[in-house]
Amino acid sequence: MSYVHRGKEYSRDDRYVTNRITADGREGFPVEPGRYRLVVSRACPWAGRAVIVRRLLGLEAALPMAVAGPTHDERSWTFDLDPGGRDPVLGIERLREAYLALDPDYARGITVPAIVDVPTGRVVTNDFPRITIDMSLEWTAHHREGAPALYPPAARPEIDAVNEVVYADVNNGVYRAGFAGSQKSYAAAYERLFGRLDWLSERLEGSRYLVGDTLTEADVRLFTTLVRFDSVYHGHFKCNRQKLSEMPVLWAYARDLFQTPGFGDTVDFDHIKRHYFLVHADINPTGIVPAGPDLSGWLAPHGREALGGRPFGDGTPPGPVAAAEAVPSGHTPLVTG
Template identity: 70%
Template sequence: MSEPKGYVEKSYERDTRYINDRITADGAESGWKAEPGRYRLVAARACPWANRTIIVRRLLGLEPVLSMGLTGPTHDSDSWTFDLDPGGLDPVLGIPKLKDAYEKRQPGYPRGITVPAVVEIESGKVVTNDFAPMTLDFSTEWRQYHRDGAPDLYPQALREEMAPVMKRIYTEINNGVYRCGFAGEQSSYEDAYDRLFTALDWVSERLANQRYLMGDTITEADVRLFTTLVRFDPVYHGHFKCNRQKLSEMPVLWAYARDLFQTPGFGDTVDFEQIKKHYYVVHRDVNPTGIVPKGPDLSGWGTAHGREALGGRPFGDGTAPGAVPEGERVPTEHNPWVGADGQLTVRTPGV
């Protein structure tokens, strides 16, 4: 998700006005029907909100029916751009800037150009950039296109319990790190800091005796927490001043994060270099020099976590996702735990 021009505010409030159309199984209400080859997911590996969609799409095996375009890790005040692609053009949409797809949908689009976004390929229009329901719809409205063995990330029986858990994770943790980093006054920062670590202590207590947030299997809730945790030490601890402790100094959350990272579909989507470059280069009012730190040491992500002792089956009655498509592999030099074939080089016992 890109941010509006100028990041630091007296007390940071995220603009949550999105193009909130839904792509549904029959398209009856929205006019947007889930169909193979009709849409393209535009994401950025740097962005935690977009990283959610990359993980869920991979876990569910939607790659053959929903193509993915990846922007570069940095952007200007105008738009995310396709500077990683030959000629600086998305090879399917044929555009240099994601803004072009927003303008196709609404000329003079007045808000931030954000990722993730789903674009209808034929019209070139953004269908939705409302990231919260997007992945839930991948689980429900795209179900007929899931791979054999896809996990149930949004179990019907758990949805009522999941709702407040995911809400607190979003308001206090996912968005909480931004409230710390973009606070323009000491009191606002300290309030955000206290709220963030109160919530991290809460999830730590929840995870002390169960392997995943909702019990024995991975759900959407775990995906949402993971994308913040994996960025914590590389970015949020220093850049956003979330420095009571590093993730690696919080035993339960560090073990939990490593467990997920070592699970196919999670760690193989993480590009640490792009993550650091995005935050440290783009947020010039937070980091005026644009210098990107060399650290931290990433070797710990592949170490044993011991969470298998809590039992559980990561994919429930399903199976791990298959090979990473060749064009979607994270470079080994950007994530040392990803091999040349795009697969994780570490595996958690029981996965």
């Protein structure tokens, strides 16, 4: 994640590496199973989207994944979870090395998710909104049997419209509140965030999913913010009108997704908390990581089945998480079924 403060207003640095990996290789990067490495951190909501979509579509073998540790310094994400502190495939200690391989003078954000070309060791793209869409549209030859249609043609205009306001007001809205440089900018961000959450509650009161009766890209993008809300954003970012668990519709919706294969089984609450409370030293100078909240509520019945819907449409749920990619025991409630 990369941030820019302009005066007292928070602004995200959105100058991404926008190369694309496509089925026909029209931009010089063809889809090739095993050629690329998806670098993520389970702490990061933007990377969390890619982890979920990759799992739902069954791209684990075609697009191998590297998991960086939850904390970093100004020199970027590190591979401290791996033996010797190096990614075993890329052979690097810090993600920054792959960005500098692309451009020795690279001066933009060293962000996850990033897809790295293994033969050259260079970052291909860190354009997180495009990465997940291209997983759906360009990697189809390598989708698992029964993969859901997360970006179906007929629903794309509505998905795009929902994604636009959710990104501006919720996904990025929590950061706008958390990194506000004045009371006025914080108050505006706070009102905008909770206004949109109220809008989402109304939308979801009679509909199991955000667009249509199946899971789509829109649900993935909202989920990664909601799942971090009570653990981080409510207190750390001062988004404290209510906890998620005090917003009945959104709390039930989030639990429904969490209990759906491909969502909750990718979430690492330990990494999430350690990242925000240790890396953001300007907000949390003591470096104390909260012990709570109690996570058991994520497994409570949600009752959303009564609204109908078919989570995977004509497809099927993904199978069990591969042992090498399982979230460590104790870092998340155990999701079964």
